[in-house]
Amino acid sequence: MTAHQMKLGAFLWATGHHIAAWRHPQAHVTAGVDIDHYIQLARTAEAAKFDMIFCEDAAGAREANVNIASQTSRSIGFEPISLLAALAVQTSHIGLVSTASTSYNEPYGLARAFASLDHLSGGRAGWNLVTSASHIEAANFGATGLRPHADRYERAREFAAVVTALWHGKPDGASGLGHDGRSFSVRDALELPRSPQGAPVMVQAGASDVGRDLAARTADVVFTAAQTFEEAKAFYDDLKGRLAAYGREPDDIKIMPGVAPVVAETESEAREKYEELQELIPDDVGVALLSSYLSISDLWRYPIDGPLPELPASEGMQSRQALVIEQSRRDNLSIRQLARHFAGARGHWRMVGTPAQMADELEARFEGGAADGFNVMPSYFPGELDTFAALVVPELQRRGLFRKDYEGRTLREHLGLKRPV
Amino acid sequence: MMRSSNDRGNGTTMKLAVSLPPVEAPSDVQASADPDFALLARFVQKAEAAGLDMVLLADSAPAAGSDTSKRHVPFEATTLLAALATVTSRIGLVAAASTLAHQPYNLARRFASLDIISHGRAGWNATMVADPREAANFSRPEGFSPDDFRRRAEEFIGIVQGLWKGWDADALLFDQHGGRFFDPEKMHLLDHKGEFFSVRGPLNVARSPQDTPVLVMSGLSEPDMDIVARTADVILLDEPSVAGANDLKRRAIAFGRSPGAIKVLMNVAPDAEMAARPDVIADRLEESFRSKSCDGFNILMPPLESVLDDFVDLVLPELRRRGLVRSDYRNATLRSHLGLVEEEGQ
Numbered sequence: 148m149t150a151h152q153m154k155l156g157a158f159l160w161a162t163g164h165h166i167a168a169w170r171h172p173q174a175h176v177t178a179g180v181d182i183d184h185y186i187q188l189a190r191t192a193e194a195a196k197f198d199m200i201f202c203e204d205a206a207g208a209r210e211a212n213v214n215i216a217s218q219t220s221r222s223i224g225f226e227p228i229s230l231l232a233a234l235a236v237q238t239s240h241i242g243l244v245s246t247a248s249t250s251y252n253e254p255y256g257l258a259r260a261f262a263s264l265d266h267l268s269g270g271r272a273g274w275n276l277v278t279s280a281s282h283i284e285a286a287n288f289g290a291t292g293l294r295p296h297a298d299r300y301e302r303a304r305e306f307a308a309v310v311t312a313l314w315h316g317k318p319d320g321a322s323g324l325g326h327d328g329r330s331f332s333v334r335d336a337l338e339l340p341r342s343p344q345g346a347p348v349m350v351q352a353g354a355s356d357v358g359r360d361l362a363a364r365t366a367d368v369v370f371t372a373a374q375t376f377e378e379a380k381a382f383y384d385d386l387k388g389r390l391a392a393y394g395r396e397p398d399d400i401k402i403m404p405g406v407a408p409v410v411a412e413t414e415s416e417a418r419e420k421y422e423e424l425q426e427l428i429p430d431d432v433g434v435a436l437l438s439s440y441l442s443i444s445d446l447w448r449y450p451i452d453g454p455l456p457e458l459p460a461s462e463g464m465q466s467r468q469a470l471v472i473e474q475s476r477r478d479n480l481s482i483r484q485l486a487r488h489f490a491g492a493r494g495h496w497r498m499v500g501t502p503a504q505m506a507d508e509l510e511a512r513f514e515g516g517a518a519d520g521f522n523v524m525p526s527y528f529p530g531e532l533d534t535f536a537a538l539v540v541p542e543l544q545r546r547g548l549f550r551k552d553y554e555g556r557t558l559r560e561h562l563g564l565k566r567p568v
Numbered sequence: 569m570m571r572s573s574n575d576r577g578n579g580t581t582m583k584l585a586v587s588l589p590p591v592e593a594p595s596d597v598q599a600s601a602d603p604d605f606a607l608l609a610r611f612v613q614k615a616e617a618a619g620l621d622m623v624l625l626a627d628s629a630p631a632a633g634s635d636t637s638k639r640h641v642p643f644e645a646t647t648l649l650a651a652l653a654t655v656t657s658r659i660g661l662v663a664a665a666s667t668l669a670h671q672p673y674n675l676a677r678r679f680a681s682l683d684i685i686s687h688g689r690a691g692w693n694a695t696m697v698a699d700p701r702e703a704a705n706f707s708r709p710e711g712f713s714p715d716d717f718r719r720r721a722e723e724f725i726g727i728v729q730g731l732w733k734g735w736d737a738d739a740l741l742f743d744q745h746g747g748r749f750f751d752p753e754k755m756h757l758l759d760h761k762g763e764f765f766s767v768r769g770p771l772n773v774a775r776s777p778q779d780t781p782v783l784v785m786s787g788l789s790e791p792d793m794d795i796v797a798r799t800a801d802v803i804l805l806d807e808p809s810v811a812g813a814n815d816l817k818r819r820a821i822a823f824g825r826s827p828g829a830i831k832v833l834m835n836v837a838p839d840a841e842m843a844a845r846p847d848v849i850a851d852r853l854e855e856s857f858r859s860k861s862c863d864g865f866n867i868l869m870p871p872l873e874s875v876l877d878d879f880v881d882l883v884l885p886e887l888r889r890r891g892l893v894r895s896d897y898r899n900a901t902l903r904s905h906l907g908l909v910e911e912e913g914q
Contacts, residue, residue, distance in 0.1 A: 170744045177742060180774045182685045186654070206673060208772055213752045220749050223740070223774040226681035232650035233685045236605065255705040256669045263644035267605060267651050286768035287673040327709075334704040339642045429747060 154520025157192035163527030167427035169220035174527035195536035199242030202227035207284035235268035242558030244273035254309035270343030270557035275350040314346035344557040354466035363389035379517035407492035433486030583864030622660030653686035660902030662691035676731040680773035688777030688901035697787035778901035846882035
């Protein structure tokens with residue numbers, strides 16, 4: 148019997164998750180054009196026995212204002228499906244998960260690409276379904292504006308159902324898939340053999356009510372952002388509680404909140420490291436990033452040392468907007484303070500401390516039933532992934548909270564997920 | 569400029585590609601994934617060791633007229649290209665991808681990314697055949713008329729090439745101290761609004777190491793030739809003719825391109841003949857090449873090492889002996905293999 152142990156993802160993003168990471172002297176500034184850098188990161192994560200690496204994605208620029216964009220490293224990078232395919236043959240065990248949007252793809256093409264990735268990796272692929280909430284992305288796909296939230300999710304539900312059907316293969320005796328739905332029509336079954344792990348792992352991150360329902364229906368893994376234990380626990384209980392309605396067991400979904408660690412041998416070193424990064428954030432970059440999480444464009448009009456103004460509801464990332472507003476009210480933060488706070492970890496749980504402190508906190512959330520594992524978001528690469536692997540992972544292993552070696556070969560086996568029938 | 573006495577007089581040698589159609593895997597290969605990839609990797613490594621310009625990876629969803637109960641090479645072409653890029657270092661890698669199966673923004677990103685992964689060895693093979701079966705899997709059960717498909721494909725290709733040029737080659741500054749990652753003056757929005765697509769840009773992948781990935785076009789008919797002359801780097805034809813090649817060069821000039829900007833490769837399937845009469849195959853290739861009806865050849869072959877062995881071990885040495893094929897890669901990118909950049913080192 149496998150011990151009750153936490154799952155760990157290594158969330159790769161450009162030069163690092165901290166918005167100013169690229170300016171840090173130990174960050175690899177050319178990460179976005181250096182495949183060898185990514186191969187090295189994947190191998191580091193694999194040597195530390197992480198369950199998976201995870202790549203975010205957006206089908207467009209991250210920032211509409213070119214002056215702001217030019218002060219960050221996030222305007223260029225690898226397209227993740229091609230990146231993961233390259234990493235698949237340069238690694239042997241680690242799971243390979245990438246985001247792809249249901250709003251700007253067709254299910255047949257996406258199902259094929261991930262099935263191919265699963266074959267190339269011997270059963271280690273996963274797809275993080277997102278519906279895309281950015282006007283900048285929409286403008287690359289003929290749309291004059293974002294589709295309303297509910298429409299995006301209706302399309303996503305149909306998309307997920309078609310992809311799953313394609314991965315599972317055609318029913319006996321059927322001549323093809325024969326799907327003719329509201330958003331998509333697909334005639335044939337996939338012309339690929341069945342995926343080595345039955346079907347690639349399905350990941351989701353939407354935290355709104357419809358997002359949670361879609362996850363409860365279709366996801367194997369859920370990524371989420373939660374600052375406090377209480378938030379994490381509430382989300383965990385809510386999502387696991389929705390599974391029964393779809394005939395699923397609580398263990399059928401692994402919930403993995405993001406954690407943005409800044410870790411060092413001593414607490415003062417860790418604080419120093421964090422402050423060094425915070426000092427590198429230009430104010431206009433911080434405010435622009437905050438604006439995008441709030442889905443508004445004119446935050447710069449308000450005094451930067453004043454409070455966040457009242458905001459209308461948006462069609463963007465609703466759960467993220469609520470989280471930012473809640474934080475600003477709770478801690479009485481100015482726009483500048485809030486911007487810096489979110490620029491560092493984008494609303495995720497920021498932890499600054501020693502390996503033992505970090506292990507204590509992770510253990511408390513894991514044993515307290517607020518998480519099945521964590522998606523680790525290093526501040527800058529490769530240094531902070533190396534540090535987490537060298538300092539925190541051994542501490543978790545000593546406590547019996549994390550594996551010392553892979554038990555299986557496929558991502559489903561790492562995660563303790565059933566093989567689909 | 570140095571000229572070999574045996575080439576056809578303008579300093580060029582024939583371009584050689586091998587093509588991997590999505591045929592059934594040989595029966596002696598197990599159904600599991602690894603052996604299939606290992607087999608393909610060995611095949612491409614062998615082609616690289618022989619100094620061939622590029623490997624073409626076919627793709628279709630599904631293959632026209634195929635029986636889906638048969639098992640094919642279990643990889644989609646762009647993901648296969650990425651994987652092969654990491655186990656090779658010189659040979660060009662070209663993946664087919666249909667304009668029906670992708671959005672132009674997504675496809676431009678995929679290939680730009682593949683070009684960086686391969687250090688400038690990626691190409692996109694855009695087929696001009698509107699496959700109704702493919703359309704039926706991409707929410708277009710009604711398909712396209714040939715004329716609509718052609719206008720749509722032309723617009724699609726223009727967007728992709730435009731996105732590829734959205735970042736100037738020296739746009740990235742990496743200025744950590746000054747806080748400028750890129751120069752805003754060197755990033756250009758596409759702002760395309762056309763009949764079928766509207767795409768703002770910019771691409772969120774950096775400029776290609778070889779300027780832009782190589783555009784290979786195939787499945788061409790007469791009305792496609794203006795699109796080809798305007799956009800293509802390489803075209804694949806089943807029956808090129810001197811007249812056809814000359815006509816294409818004339819059209820290219822009319823669009824402000826140099827006559828050498830497009831390489832014409834002729835599809836050939838020598839197969840079983842090779843082992844028996846390599847000199848006859850070499851004669852045939854030499855004759856077509858010297859008549860200037862093509863710039864080289866695309867050898868269609870199954871993913872069997874024995875067939876590639878015959879070509880590499882028997883036909884290729886004969887072509888080299890005649891001075892028709894260069895002896896080794898001179899530069900790193902696919903564009904340079906194909907002579908599509910200003911001649912380097914001369």
